[in-house]
Amino acid sequence: xxxxxxxxxxxxxxxxxxxxxxxxxxxxxxxxxxxxxxxxxxxxxxxxxxxxxxxxxxxxxxxxxxxxxxxxxxxxxxxxxxxxxxxxxxxxxxxxxxxxxxxxxxxxxxxxxxxxxxxxxxxxxxxxxxxxxxxxxxxxxxxxxxxxxxxxxxxxxxxxxxxxxxxxxxxxxxxxxxxxxxxxxxxxxxxxxxxxxxxxxxxxxxxxxxxxxxxxxxxxxxxxxxxxxxxxxxxxxxxxxxxxxxxxxxxxxxxxxxxxxxxxxxxxxxxxxxxxxxxxxxxxxxxxxxxxxxxxxxxxxxxxxxxxxxxxxxxxxxxxxxxxxxxxxxxxxxxxxxxxxxxxxxxxxxxxxxxxxxxxxxxxxxxxxxxxxxxxxxxxxxxxxxxxxxxxxxxxxxxxxxxxxxxxxxxxxxxxxxxxxxxxxxxxxxxxxxxxxxxxxxxxxxxxxxxxxxxxxx
Amino acid sequence: xxxxxxxxxxxxxxxxxxxxxxxxxxxxxxxxxxxxxxxxxxxxxxxxxxxxxxxxxxxxxxxxxxxxxxxxxxxxxxxxxxxxxxxxxxxxxxxxxxxxxxxxxxxxxxxxxxxxxxxxxxxxxxxxxxxxxxxxxxxxxxxxxxxxxxxxxxxxxxxxxxxxxxxxxxxxxxxxxxxxxxxxxxxxxxxxxxxxxxxxxxxxxxxxxxxxxxxxxxxxxxxxxxxxxxxxxxxxxxxxxxxxxxxxxxxxxxxxxxxxxxxxxxxxxxxxxxxxxxxxxxxxxxxxxxxxxxxxxxxxxxxxxxxxxxxxxxxxxxxxxxxxxxxxxxxxxxxxxxxxxxxxxxxxxxxxxxxxxxxxxxxxxxxxxxxxxxxxxxxxxxxxx
Numbered sequence: 001x002x003x004x005x006x007x008x009x010x011x012x013x014x015x016x017x018x019x020x021x022x023x024x025x026x027x028x029x030x031x032x033x034x035x036x037x038x039x040x041x042x043x044x045x046x047x048x049x050x051x052x053x054x055x056x057x058x059x060x061x062x063x064x065x066x067x068x069x070x071x072x073x074x075x076x077x078x079x080x081x082x083x084x085x086x087x088x089x090x091x092x093x094x095x096x097x098x099x100x101x102x103x104x105x106x107x108x109x110x111x112x113x114x115x116x117x118x119x120x121x122x123x124x125x126x127x128x129x130x131x132x133x134x135x136x137x138x139x140x141x142x143x144x145x146x147x148x149x150x151x152x153x154x155x156x157x158x159x160x161x162x163x164x165x166x167x168x169x170x171x172x173x174x175x176x177x178x179x180x181x182x183x184x185x186x187x188x189x190x191x192x193x194x195x196x197x198x199x200x201x202x203x204x205x206x207x208x209x210x211x212x213x214x215x216x217x218x219x220x221x222x223x224x225x226x227x228x229x230x231x232x233x234x235x236x237x238x239x240x241x242x243x244x245x246x247x248x249x250x251x252x253x254x255x256x257x258x259x260x261x262x263x264x265x266x267x268x269x270x271x272x273x274x275x276x277x278x279x280x281x282x283x284x285x286x287x288x289x290x291x292x293x294x295x296x297x298x299x300x301x302x303x304x305x306x307x308x309x310x311x312x313x314x315x316x317x318x319x320x321x322x323x324x325x326x327x328x329x330x331x332x333x334x335x336x337x338x339x340x341x342x343x344x345x346x347x348x349x350x351x352x353x354x355x356x357x358x359x360x361x362x363x364x365x366x367x368x369x370x371x372x373x374x375x376x377x378x379x380x381x382x383x384x385x386x387x388x389x390x391x392x393x394x395x396x397x398x399x400x401x402x403x404x405x406x407x408x409x410x411x412x413x414x415x416x417x418x419x420x421x422x423x424x425x426x427x428x429x430x431x432x433x434x435x436x437x438x439x440x441x442x443x444x445x446x447x448x449x450x451x452x453x454x455x456x457x458x
Numbered sequence: 459x460x461x462x463x464x465x466x467x468x469x470x471x472x473x474x475x476x477x478x479x480x481x482x483x484x485x486x487x488x489x490x491x492x493x494x495x496x497x498x499x500x501x502x503x504x505x506x507x508x509x510x511x512x513x514x515x516x517x518x519x520x521x522x523x524x525x526x527x528x529x530x531x532x533x534x535x536x537x538x539x540x541x542x543x544x545x546x547x548x549x550x551x552x553x554x555x556x557x558x559x560x561x562x563x564x565x566x567x568x569x570x571x572x573x574x575x576x577x578x579x580x581x582x583x584x585x586x587x588x589x590x591x592x593x594x595x596x597x598x599x600x601x602x603x604x605x606x607x608x609x610x611x612x613x614x615x616x617x618x619x620x621x622x623x624x625x626x627x628x629x630x631x632x633x634x635x636x637x638x639x640x641x642x643x644x645x646x647x648x649x650x651x652x653x654x655x656x657x658x659x660x661x662x663x664x665x666x667x668x669x670x671x672x673x674x675x676x677x678x679x680x681x682x683x684x685x686x687x688x689x690x691x692x693x694x695x696x697x698x699x700x701x702x703x704x705x706x707x708x709x710x711x712x713x714x715x716x717x718x719x720x721x722x723x724x725x726x727x728x729x730x731x732x733x734x735x736x737x738x739x740x741x742x743x744x745x746x747x748x749x750x751x752x753x754x755x756x757x758x759x760x761x762x763x764x765x766x767x768x769x770x771x772x773x774x775x776x777x778x779x780x781x782x783x784x785x786x787x788x789x790x791x792x793x794x795x796x797x798x799x800x801x802x803x804x805x806x807x808x809x810x811x812x813x814x815x816x817x818x819x820x821x822x823x824x825x826x827x828x829x830x831x832x833x834x835x836x837x838x839x840x841x842x843x
Binding site: 104105111201202319350 | 464475476490491492493501504505506507508509511512707708710712713717720726733734735736767768770771772773774775776777781
C-alpha cells in the first residue's frame with residue numbers, strides 16, 4: 001500500500017495497516033482519524049454505529065502510538081475494531097439493541113474484547129445489533145443500497161466493514177447472524193466452530209448455538225482476528241489438540257475434496273442465486289488442486305430448522321423472561337418468539353437438544369473422509385428491499401446448529417447489482433483448513449485479496 | 459457395548475440441564491428448566507450494573523482507607539491465581555495498603571512456592587504466614603477424612619480462622635476475599651448472594667467442623683490455636699467485615715488467570731484431577747481433595763471446570779461430560795503421599811469414603827453399588843462412538 005491518504009487508510013485491510021503502524025509509517029491516530037472521518041461522511045446514511053465517542057477512540061489510538069514508539073505494542077497495536085453491541089465494554093455502554101438497556105454501562109470487558117485490547121487493538125465503537133441479537137432489526141442500511149436490508153443481527157458490524165468505517169469487527173451467530181449480513185453487505189464473515197471463542201461478559205441468547213465471529217475484507221484479517229479472540233493452550237485440551245492436528249488442518253499433497261451443496265432450503269433460493277452457485281461450482285472445477293462434486297445431504301437435515309426453532313424459542317423464552325416481563329419495551333417479534341418459546345415444554349426442549357447433538361454427529365460423519373469443504377449459498381439471493389424485511393429461509397442455521405466453521409465469500413451479485421455470497425464450511429474444528437481453502441481460492445483469483453466492493457459513495 | 463459417549467457417569471442422578479453439575483453437589487438447587495444456580499448466575503452477570511457495584515466497593519475501600527490504620531485491609535493469599543489477581547486489583551487499582559496473610563497448608567508445590575513469592579515481590583506487600591507443624595498436619599489429615607470426607611480440614615479451617623486472628627491481632631477490620639459464592643459453587647446466585655461474611659462463615663461453608671470437634675486421642679485442644687476463630691466480642695469490638703471482590707467486580711477467573719500469568723509471571727502447572735492447569739496449582743494434595751469429592755459426591759474438579767467451560771461456550775455438554783469423566787475418575791498419584799502421612803491403607807481409605815458417600819447420597823441414586831458399577835462401566839467403555 002503506497003498511497004496513504006485518509007481514504008486509502010480507511011479502505012485498507014488490517015493486514016495492510018499493521019505493518020504501516022509497526023514501522024510507524026502511519027500513526028494509530030492517523031488511522032483512527034481516517035476511519036472517524038469515513039464514519040462522519042457516511043454514518044448519517046448507513047447507521048452502523050450505536051455508540052461512538054471519537055475522543056475515546058483517539059485516546060486509545062494515542063496510547064497505541066505510545067506503545068508503538070516504545071516497541072511494546074501487541075500484534076494488533078493501533079488497529080481499530082468495531083464491537084457488536086452485545087459485548088461488554090468497560091468504557092462504552094452495552095445496550096444490546098434494546099430500550100430496556102439504553103445507556104446501560106456494564107463496567108467490564110467481554111473476554112474477547114479483553115483479548116483484543118491485550119493485543120493492542122483500539123475499540124472504535126459499538127456497532128448496531130438487532131434487539132438482543134435476535135430478529136427485530138436496528139436502523140442500519142445496506143451500504144450498497146440504503147433502502148435494502150443489511151441482514152440481521154450483526155448488521156452494524158457487517159455494514160461498517162463494508163463501508164470502510166472499520167477494517168474488522170466482532171459479530172455473533174445463533175442462526176445466520178454473521179453469514180447473512182456478510183452476504184448482503186459483500187464482506188467476509190466468519191463463524192468459527194462452536195467452542196473456540198469464549199462468550200463470557202456478553203449477551204447469551206441460546207446456549208448451545210451462540211457463537212462469536214468476525215467480519216473483515218480479507219481472509220488474512222479473519223485469521224488474525226480469529227487467532228486473537230480464540231482460546232489457546234492446554235487449558236482447552238480439545239481445542240488445543242484439534243487445532244494443532246495437521247491431519248485436520250492441512251490438506252497435504254492431495255487435492256481438496258469440495259462438495260457443492262443443494263441444501264434443504266435450495267428451493268427457497270432465487271433462481272438467479274441457484275444458478276450463481278451452480279456456475280460457481282463450475283468455476284471451482286477449473287481451479288487447480290480441487291476435486292469438485294455435487295452434494296445432497298441426508299434427509300435428516302430437513303428437520304434441522306424445526307430442531308433449531310424449538311431450541312431457539314425455548315432458550316429465548318428462558319433467558320429473556322425478565323425482559324419479557326417488561327414487554328412494553330420488547331418488540332412484537334421478540335414478544336412472539338418468547339410466547340412461542342413458553343409453549344415449548346421442557347421435555348420437548350431436551351429432546352431437541354438431543355437431536356441437535358445427533359445431527360452434529362451425523363454431519364461430522366458425513367463430512368469425515370469425504371469432503372474437506374462444502375460450498376453452499378450464504379443467502380438465497382441479494383438483500384431484500386425495506387429495512388423491516390425478513391430474510392429468506394436459507395441453510396445458515398443448520399451449520400450453526402451443527403457447530404461447524406463457516407465463512408461467507410463475497411462472490412456474487414444479483415440482478416440489482418447487490419452482493420450476496422457463497423458460504424464454505426468444513427468439519428467442526430477444521431477452522432484453519434477452512435481458512436486455508438479460502439486462501440487457495442484467493443491465490444487462484446476466485447476472491448480478491450481485498451474483497452470489499454467499492455466504498456459507499458451515494 | 460452400550461455407547462455412553464457424552465453421557466453423565468451416573469445415569470440415576472440428576473444433572474443440571476445445561477452444564478454437568480449433579481444434584482449431589484452441596485446446596486444444589488435447580489430451577490423449572492432443571493438449570494443450576496451457577497448457570498443462572500452466569501446469565502445474571504450480563505444484566506448487572508457492575509459500575510454501580512464498583513461504586514459500592516470504592517465506597518467501602520475509601521471508608522477503610524480513611525481510618526488511617528497501619529493497614530487498610532487484609533488480603534488472605536495462597537499465591538494462587540485468585541489471590542494474585544486480588545493483590546493486583548487492591549494494590550494497583552485501588553491503592554490499598556494491604557497486609558497479605560497466608561495460612562500455609564504445608565503442602566506447597568514448587569510452582570506454588572514460586573507463585574507465592576512472586577506475587578509478594580511483584581506487589582511489594584507486607585506478609586504474615588503461619589505454618590502448622592508437620593506432625594499436626596499429618597494427624598489432622600487423617601482425622602479430616604473421618605470427619606468431613608476429605609484430606610484438607612486444616613486448610614479449610616486455617617484459611618478462615620488465621621486471617622481473622624490476624625485481623626484482630628493487628629486491628630485491621632477489613633478482609634477481602636476473591637470470587638463470589640455465586641460464581642461456581644451453585645450455592646447462591648448474583649441475585650440472591652451470600653454477602654454476609656461472618657465469624658462462622660468458613661466453618662459452615664468449607665471446614666464443616668469446629669476445632670474442638672477435631673480433638674481426639676492424638677490431637678489435643680491446645681494444638682488447635684491456629685484454627686480457632688476469634689471471639690464474637692473481639693470481632694464485634696473491631697467490627698470485622700469480610701467481602702468478596704466477585705460480588706463487586708465482574709469475575710472471570712480464567713481470564714484473570716491469563717492476565718496474571720501474562721502480566722505478572724504467575725505460573726501454571728499440571729494439576730491432578732482436572733484438565734485445567736491453574737486451580738489449586740499451589741497444593742500437592744489438590745488431586746486427593748478432588749478425588750475424595752468424586753468418591754463422596756460422584757464428581758470432582760474436572761466436572762467443575764467442564765461446567766464452567768460449558769457456560770463460557772467452550773465445550774458442548776457432551777464434550778464436557780467426557781472430559782470430566784476422564785479426570786474425575788483417575789486415582790491421583792498424590793494419594794500415595796496422603797496414605798503415607800496418615801497411615802491409612804488404601805482399603806481403609808476407600809472404606810471411609812464409602813461411608814461418606816452413603817451419608818451424602820442417602821436415598822439418592824448414587825448407592826455404593828451404583829457408583830462402582832458406573833465407574834467400572836466407564837473404564838471398560840470405548841470413548842468415542
